[in-house]
Amino acid sequence: MVHKAVILGTGPAGYTAAIYLARANMKPIVIEGPEPGGQLTLTTEVENFPGFPEGIMGPELMASMRKQAERFGAEFKRGWVTSVDFGKPPYKITVEGIGEIESESIIISTGASAKLLGIPGEKENIGRGVSTCATCDGFFFRGKKVIIIGGGDSAMEEANFLTKFAEEVRVVHRRHELRASKIMQERAKANEKISWSLNKTPVEVLAKENKVTGLKVKDNETGTEEVIETDGIFVAIGHKPNTDFLAGKIETDETGYIIVKPGTSETNVPGVFASGDVQDHKYRQAITAAGSGCMAALDCERFLEGSASHDWSQSL
Incomplete structure (x- = not known):
């Protein structure tokens, strides 16, 4: 079975991308790694995420995002991505414990780990x-x-x-x-x-x-x-983007962060997008990651629809 969209990673970027794609009836498959929810699951109280005047616990925020994505039909699978094939669509992802998954598009939201x-x-x-x-x-x-x-x-x-x-x-x-x-x-x-x-x-x-x-x-x-x-x-000794599994099959900078076209989530591979800390070595905030997850979902949807331009403000 060839899926329309597969999202790799479940931090704020991955969950937001899943919410948008699921709501657009793209039926995304979300691959969770060993730490679903990303770095925020290791955080206690989050006080700077909009909408929570009294703050919210990191794990609770991530759990709510996941439920929202599931509400619209996103499907979650637990596994570790071991390799990818971006040679030609449909792209192939090998997941330990699951096997090979094929998809027309992929959003990489695997984050970066603090050293x-x-x-x-x-x-x-x-x-x-x-x-x-x-x-x-x-x-x-x-x-x-x-x-x-x-x-x-x-x-x-x-x-x-x-x-x-x-x-x-x-x-x-x-x-x-x-x-x-x-x-x-x-x-x-x-x-x-x-x-x-x-x-x-x-x-x-x-x-x-x-x-x-x-x-x-x-x-x-x-x-x-x-x-x-x-x-x-x-x-404060640096971060390492979680891109080793890509094995050089997508363009990254010298430290491993995925390079995207300015103002978009587009990588050098058509139909493959990146969001969150895996492509952001500057801000690394939950809210900026969520925003870039939204961008990736909209870019992905446009790609799947084959449209070169779209006024997204009319469909939010």
């Missing part, structure tokens, strides 16, 4: 004081002490952002020298609320009663260890 340090206490305390997104979680640390781990532009940007809320922001980096651009370093060093712990390697995240209390670090010169007391730890 973690891999130290004890880190992963189990995500949402309990450990975060990978200052924009998402900075508000919860008003008047508190936080740590930023990293030395690149993103780490400096997040450190400056967190000073809007936190009483003190300490940057921990494993080298003497930062990797950030000169201008970003200067901005951070000029901020009186930012302090520095350089040439120190994080060893363990400490927590008590489900709350982060400190970060154990090792001095790289002396080998001595110390505990830096903190209320929150932001890991």
